[in-house]
Amino acid sequence: MKLYFAPGTCALAPHIALEWASANYDTQGVKLGDPVYLKVNPLGAVPALEDGNRLMTQADAILKYIAEKYPEAELAAQGTIDSNYELDKWLAFLTGDLHPAFYPYFSPGRYTVDESEEAYAKVRQAGSLLIAKFLTHLDHHMKGKNHIALGKRTIADPYAFAMLRWAQPLDQYPELKRFFDSMMEDTGVIAALKMQGIK
Structure with a gap:
């Protein structure tokens, strides 16, 4: 997995969640508005998370994805x-x-x-x-x-x-x-x- 972030943004949240999950991941710092990053995420926002061929955006959705991918970290609800x-x-x-x-x-x-x-x-x-x-x-x-x-x-x-x-x-x-x-x-x-x- 690769997490795209800009320092100090809400991308810090999934970054912490990945650490809590002991996930195997890389990071890529980006500058908001950079044309190179716009090719990754046309909206230009962070965070974005690549997992295989899938690119995910929106912090809360990415957080849920991490919680479900790593259930042993117990970062999600209890299922009720x-x-x-x-x-x-x-x-x-x-x-x-x-x-x-x-x-x-x-x-x-x-x-x-x-x-x-x-x-x-x-x-x-x-x-x-x-x-x-x-x-x-x-x-x-x-x-x-x-x-x-x-x-x-x-x-x-x-x-x-x-x-x-x-x-x-x-x-x-x-x-x-x-x-x-x-x-x-x-x-x-x-x-x-x-x-x-x-x-």
Whole structure:
């Protein structure tokens, strides 16, 4: 397998999952928008994962693929309807709510045709309010918990961790800070960060 990533993006999540699964894989760092990478993934987004002749995209789908390919790593739900829903709910929250909330902050030009700094500042402000809303929700959820879902390590943990890196510092969110600090001590997380050149 080969994981395509850009350092610091949500591609960090499947990278950590591959480490947790003790998978045999290679990595390829890419520059977003690079014409060479666009031949691999025409949308230009990361992560992308090659496994044989198959190219997979979308972080949550790749995370599920890794969890199912390496069941011995126990990163998926337990196979019951309730556990499947619980994990899917939090993956959907991370993909559909928290992750997009950062887009206006990092790329305000996507959301306005006014290219003035004043307009960009307003877009970033709106994004910051959304980020705070979703971080507050996740912080409340994490009270008394060590993992995002199911009371155990799952693919939701590295996905949340990747986004919490963008939200530093987490002083306003003590439960998320506790979770983040714990993840920073994990050997798989440390290995993935080192391979991506992230401190």
